[in-house]
Amino acid sequence: MPATVFDHSEPDRFIVGTVGLPGERTFYLQAKSGRRITSVIVEKEQASVLAERMDALLDLVLAKQPGGAGVPAEPLPELVDNAELSTPIEPEFRVGTMSLAWDTGTDRLVLECFELSQADAEAGESLSPDDESGVDRDVLRVSLDGARAREFVRRAEQVVSAGRGDCPLCSLPLDAGGHLCPRANGIPR
Known part of the structure:
Protein backbone atom coordinates (compact mmCIF):
# COMPACT_ATOMS: atom_id res chain seq x y z
CA MET A 1 0.00 0.00 0.00
CA PRO A 2 1.46 3.42 -0.93
CA ALA A 3 2.45 5.79 1.83
CA THR A 4 0.07 8.52 2.91
CA VAL A 5 1.39 12.08 3.12
CA PHE A 6 -0.41 14.23 5.68
CA ASP A 7 0.54 17.66 4.35
CA HIS A 8 -0.08 20.80 6.39
CA SER A 9 1.60 23.53 4.35
CA GLU A 10 0.08 26.39 6.36
CA PRO A 11 -1.48 24.89 9.49
CA ASP A 12 -3.73 26.92 11.75
CA ARG A 13 -2.07 25.12 14.65
CA PHE A 14 0.93 22.83 15.21
CA ILE A 15 1.66 21.76 18.77
CA VAL A 16 3.10 19.17 21.12
CA GLY A 17 0.58 17.87 23.63
CA THR A 18 0.07 14.96 25.99
CA VAL A 19 -2.62 12.64 27.21
CA GLY A 20 -2.33 10.95 30.60
CA LEU A 21 -0.80 11.58 33.98
CA PRO A 22 2.87 12.51 34.48
CA GLY A 23 4.94 9.37 34.24
CA GLU A 24 2.31 7.74 32.03
CA ARG A 25 1.88 10.45 29.40
CA THR A 26 1.64 9.80 25.69
CA PHE A 27 3.15 12.61 23.63
CA TYR A 28 1.61 13.79 20.37
CA ARG A 36 -8.49 18.52 9.25
CA ILE A 37 -6.52 17.28 12.27
CA THR A 38 -3.49 15.02 12.06
CA SER A 39 -2.04 13.55 15.25
CA VAL A 40 1.06 11.36 15.51
CA ILE A 41 2.68 9.78 18.55
CA VAL A 42 6.23 10.76 19.53
CA GLU A 43 8.47 9.86 22.42
CA LYS A 44 9.15 12.53 25.04
CA GLU A 45 12.81 12.55 24.00
CA GLN A 46 11.84 13.09 20.36
CA ALA A 47 9.72 16.10 21.33
CA SER A 48 12.57 17.51 23.41
CA VAL A 49 15.22 17.04 20.69
CA LEU A 50 12.86 18.42 18.03
CA ALA A 51 12.33 21.61 20.05
CA GLU A 52 16.07 21.95 20.64
CA ARG A 53 16.95 21.48 16.96
CA MET A 54 14.17 23.78 15.75
CA GLU A 74 11.47 35.22 21.12
CA PRO A 75 7.94 33.76 20.84
CA LEU A 76 5.32 36.38 20.01
CA PRO A 77 2.72 36.85 22.79
CA GLU A 78 -0.16 36.93 20.29
CA LEU A 79 0.73 33.42 19.05
CA VAL A 80 0.96 31.74 22.48
CA ASP A 81 -1.07 28.52 22.41
CA ASN A 82 -1.56 26.70 25.70
CA ALA A 83 -4.85 25.02 24.77
CA GLU A 84 -5.33 21.26 24.95
CA LEU A 85 -4.95 18.97 21.97
CA SER A 86 -7.85 19.19 19.53
CA THR A 87 -10.23 16.26 19.60
CA PRO A 88 -10.67 13.64 18.42
CA ILE A 89 -7.11 12.46 19.11
CA GLU A 90 -6.69 9.58 16.71
CA PRO A 91 -3.00 8.96 15.98
CA GLU A 92 -2.14 8.17 12.38
CA PHE A 93 1.16 6.52 13.29
CA ARG A 94 4.12 6.47 15.68
CA VAL A 95 7.04 8.66 14.55
CA GLY A 96 10.43 7.14 13.83
CA THR A 97 12.72 9.40 11.82
CA MET A 98 12.24 13.17 11.49
CA SER A 99 13.82 15.68 9.12
CA LEU A 100 14.03 19.42 9.59
CA ALA A 101 14.99 22.10 7.05
CA TRP A 102 14.67 25.81 6.30
CA ASP A 103 13.20 26.58 2.86
CA THR A 104 14.93 29.79 1.75
CA GLY A 105 12.52 30.19 -1.17
CA THR A 106 9.48 30.50 1.08
CA ASP A 107 11.19 31.47 4.37
CA ARG A 108 9.51 28.58 6.14
CA LEU A 109 10.64 25.78 8.38
CA VAL A 110 9.74 22.35 6.97
CA LEU A 111 9.38 19.34 9.26
CA GLU A 112 8.79 15.79 8.06
CA CYS A 113 7.89 13.03 10.51
CA PHE A 114 8.17 9.51 9.11
CA GLU A 115 6.27 6.51 10.39
CA LEU A 116 8.09 3.95 12.52
CA SER A 117 7.44 0.80 10.51
CA GLN A 118 6.95 -2.67 11.98
CA ALA A 119 10.37 -3.66 10.59
CA ASP A 120 11.94 -0.64 12.33
CA ALA A 121 10.29 -1.57 15.63
CA GLU A 122 11.49 -5.17 15.36
CA ALA A 123 15.04 -4.02 14.49
CA GLY A 124 15.02 -1.57 17.39
CA GLU A 125 15.93 1.39 15.18
CA SER A 126 14.29 3.69 12.69
CA LEU A 127 15.94 3.54 9.30
CA SER A 128 16.31 6.48 6.98
CA PRO A 129 13.06 7.22 5.12
CA ASP A 130 14.87 6.86 1.81
CA ASP A 131 16.36 3.45 2.57
CA GLU A 132 15.92 0.75 -0.02
CA SER A 133 13.96 -1.70 2.11
CA GLY A 134 10.85 -1.17 0.02
CA VAL A 135 8.84 -0.13 3.09
CA ASP A 136 6.45 2.71 2.35
CA ARG A 137 6.27 5.05 5.32
CA ASP A 138 3.46 7.47 6.04
CA VAL A 139 4.69 11.00 6.61
CA LEU A 140 3.43 14.12 8.35
CA ARG A 141 4.79 17.21 6.57
CA VAL A 142 4.37 20.60 8.25
CA SER A 143 5.57 23.99 7.00
CA LEU A 144 5.72 26.86 9.50
CA ASP A 145 6.68 30.51 9.30
CA GLY A 146 9.37 31.63 11.74
CA ALA A 147 6.98 33.05 14.33
CA ARG A 148 4.83 29.90 14.51
CA ALA A 149 7.94 27.72 14.63
CA ARG A 150 9.26 29.77 17.58
CA GLU A 151 5.93 29.30 19.39
CA PHE A 152 6.09 25.54 18.71
CA VAL A 153 9.50 25.47 20.43
CA ARG A 154 8.22 27.41 23.46
CA ARG A 155 5.27 25.12 23.96
CA ALA A 156 7.25 21.93 23.36
CA GLU A 157 9.78 22.92 26.01
CA GLN A 158 6.95 23.74 28.42
CA VAL A 159 5.14 20.42 27.81
CA VAL A 160 8.29 18.31 28.09
CA SER A 161 9.36 19.97 31.36
CA ALA A 162 5.88 19.64 32.92
CA GLY A 163 6.41 15.99 33.87
CA ARG A 164 7.11 14.38 37.18
CA GLY A 165 9.18 16.15 39.78
CA ASP A 166 12.60 14.87 40.77
CA CYS A 167 13.51 13.25 44.09
CA PRO A 168 15.60 15.72 46.12
CA LEU A 169 17.98 12.94 47.17
CA CYS A 170 18.67 10.94 44.00
CA SER A 171 17.21 13.13 41.23
CA LEU A 172 15.18 10.23 39.79
CA PRO A 173 11.59 11.05 38.77
CA LEU A 174 8.95 10.72 41.46
CA ASP A 175 5.77 8.81 40.68
CA ALA A 176 2.44 9.88 42.17
CA GLY A 177 3.01 7.34 44.94
CA GLY A 178 6.69 8.22 45.41
CA HIS A 179 9.53 5.79 44.63
CA LEU A 180 12.11 3.55 46.25
CA CYS A 181 15.05 5.90 46.59
CA PRO A 182 18.47 4.29 46.16
CA ARG A 183 20.11 7.09 48.19
CA ALA A 184 17.71 6.43 51.08
CA ASN A 185 18.54 2.69 51.09
CA GLY A 186 15.25 1.79 49.39
CA ILE A 187 13.06 3.66 51.81
CA PRO A 188 9.94 4.91 49.98
CA ARG A 189 9.92 8.65 49.39
Missing part, protein backbone atom coordinates in the same frame (compact mmCIF):
# COMPACT_ATOMS: atom_id res chain seq x y z
CA LEU A 29 2.47 16.16 17.59
CA GLN A 30 -0.76 17.61 16.23
CA ALA A 31 -1.31 19.69 13.11
CA LYS A 32 -4.63 21.34 12.34
CA SER A 33 -5.55 22.95 9.02
CA GLY A 34 -9.18 24.06 8.91
CA ARG A 35 -11.23 21.06 10.06
CA ASP A 55 15.34 26.48 18.14
CA ALA A 56 18.94 26.15 16.92
CA LEU A 57 17.82 26.28 13.27
CA LEU A 58 15.69 29.37 13.91
CA ASP A 59 18.61 31.07 15.67
CA LEU A 60 20.86 30.24 12.71
CA VAL A 61 18.36 31.69 10.21
CA LEU A 62 17.97 34.79 12.37
CA ALA A 63 21.75 35.29 12.40
CA LYS A 64 22.50 34.44 8.76
CA GLN A 65 19.63 35.89 6.70
CA PRO A 66 19.05 39.62 6.19
CA GLY A 67 16.16 40.70 8.34
CA GLY A 68 16.04 37.26 9.96
CA ALA A 69 13.54 35.99 7.35
CA GLY A 70 10.65 36.84 9.65
CA VAL A 71 12.02 34.79 12.55
CA PRO A 72 11.47 36.52 15.90
CA ALA A 73 14.16 36.19 18.58
